[in-house]
Amino acid sequence: MTAATLSARVFEGDPRAIARAISLIEDESPAGADLVRTIFSRTGRAYLIGVTGPPGAGKSTLVDRLTAELRAAGQTVGVVAVDPTSSFSGGAILGDRVRMQAHANDPGVFIRSMATRGHLGGLARATSEVALVFDAAGKDIVLIETVGVGQDEIDIVRTADVSIVTVVPGSGDEVQALKAGIMEIADIFVVNKADREGADRMAASIEAMLSLHAFTDGEWRPPIIKTEATTGKGVTELIAAIERFRAHTAATQGSRRRSRAEWRMRELLAERFLRHVETQVLPAGEFDRTLERIASREVDPYTAVDDIFSRALNR
Ligand SMILES: Nc1nc2c(ncn2[C@@H]2O[C@H](COP(=O)(O)OP(=O)(O)O)[C@@H](O)[C@H]2O)c(=O)[nH]1
Numbered sequence: 001m002t003a004a005t006l007s008a009r010v011f012e013g014d015p016r017a018i019a020r021a022i023s024l025i026e027d028e029s030p031a032g033a034d035l036v037r038t039i040f041s042r043t044g045r046a047y048l049i050g051v052t053g054p055p056g057a058g059k060s061t062l063v064d065r066l067t068a069e070l071r072a073a074g075q076t077v078g079v080v081a082v083d084p085t086s087s088f089s090g091g092a093i094l095g096d097r098v099r100m101q102a103h104a105n106d107p108g109v110f111i112r113s114m115a116t117r118g119h120l121g122g123l124a125r126a127t128s129e130v131a132l133v134f135d136a137a138g139k140d141i142v143l144i145e146t147v148g149v150g151q152d153e154i155d156i157v158r159t160a161d162v163s164i165v166t167v168v169p170g171s172g173d174e175v176q177a178l179k180a181g182i183m184e185i186a187d188i189f190v191v192n193k194a195d196r197e198g199a200d201r202m203a204a205s206i207e208a209m210l211s212l213h214a215f216t217d218g219e220w221r222p223p224i225i226k227t228e229a230t231t232g233k234g235v236t237e238l239i240a241a242i243e244r245f246r247a248h249t250a251a252t253q254g255s256r257r258r259s260r261a262e263w264r265m266r267e268l269l270a271e272r273f274l275r276h277v278e279t280q281v282l283p284a285g286e287f288d289r290t291l292e293r294i295a296s297r298e299v300d301p302y303t304a305v306d307d308i309f310s311r312a313l314n315r
Pocket residue numbers: 053054055056057058059060061062095192193194195196227228229230231
């Protein structure tokens with residue numbers, strides 16, 4: 001199928017075309033890149049909601065609740081669950097299969113999980129491109145579920161218009177340890193499993209962390225929402241918080257999308273240049289030999305890069 005045919009069917013919201021498009025993107029095939037080229041101008045309409053947090057925090061359960069609530073409000077939803085830890089255990093995939101059943105007969109929902117293929121950088125790009133596919137297919141909301149708050153996950157979350165960081169009672173140490181990363185990405189905090197002992201203490205420790213930051217006038221202060229994803233308690237409040245954030249950032253959404261574009265451009269350009277160097281500029285094996293020479297102090301990294309760079313430019 002040509003990119004044009006496939007994209008035409010994606011625009012119609014055809015689930016099989018969506019599935020096919022996502023597979024092409026996952027495989028990092030040139031056909032996937034062609035598809036992105038074809039659909040890109042018709043994207044930018046969907047609102048992207050990122051949900052991150054440690055394994056077992058209840059993200060999938062929460063995403064499922066959010067999906068149900070958004071559907072009830074008449075919104076169409078695409079879900080992409082990225083789980084770098086699930087490639088072998090299959091646990092998350094199994095959970096997702098159960099979820100998919102709940103929405104199986106609803107054409108307004110499309111759920112897809114992706115496990116890591118060894119390099120998370122690629123996963124971040126794949127995630128944002130899957131979001132583009134949902135967007136092109138007319139989904140109003142794209143929910144992106146991802147595990148953890150390491151740098152690579154931060155890159156995934158950066159894809160979103162709003163980032164929700166999910167924690168659970170009793171993980172206060174975790175919050176402390178991840179403070180810097182969390183502050184950077186959280187637009188909304190969720191303390192899930194609020195039915196458990198210690199939810200208020202958890203909320204208070206996030207509050208204490210926030211109070212260290214001097215919020216300027218009109219700056220968004222991340223709210224802390226307590227939820228019980230299993231029963232759905234607090235989910236209405238969470239949606240309300242998302243809507244408040246969306247309204248608050250409506251004026252600045254352009255600059256958020258611009259910095260997202262900048263990040264992707266830099267990444268693609270760096271990757272393209274590096275691939276060019278590795279495949280076109282250096283003879284086979286030279287990259288590795290250069291690493292050896294640096295390791296054995298025969299050459300320093302700056303000189304090595306100067307040399308490669310000038311050879312790349314003089315071709
Ligand atoms: N007690 C309690 N359990 C929950 C809650 N939310 C999720 N769970 C359970 O926590 C486990 C992990 O949930 P899951 O959504 O798969 O977590 P994820 O790894 O963050 O996606 C499951 O057994 C859920 O049923 C909650 O609010 N309270």
